[in-house]
Amino acid sequence: MFRAAAEAQDGDILKLYNVRGSLISVGPSLPANAADTRYKLEVISACTSGTAAEPIEYALIRTACTLINVMINIINQSINQSIKK
Secondary structure: OHHHHOOOOOOOEEEEEOOOOOEOOOOOOOOOOEOOEOOEEEEEEEEEEOOEEEEEEHHHHHHHHHHHHHHHHHHHHHHHHHHHO
């Protein structure tokens, strides 16, 4: 059910966190979500390079993309300042 909700692939790893950010186990005793106690479901993609599978977390990819965009903006500002001189 979690895999379908997250649209995860067969090789993907799912992690479930409580409101405090602690990793929790999924089982029959898991209380249902409530408005003030929502769980966070995280999908970790299992990408393969060669023969070994290396999990890559989407959050790290988003962070890397954000940093690249910041660097591009800084470079563009520097170029614009150089052109104005």
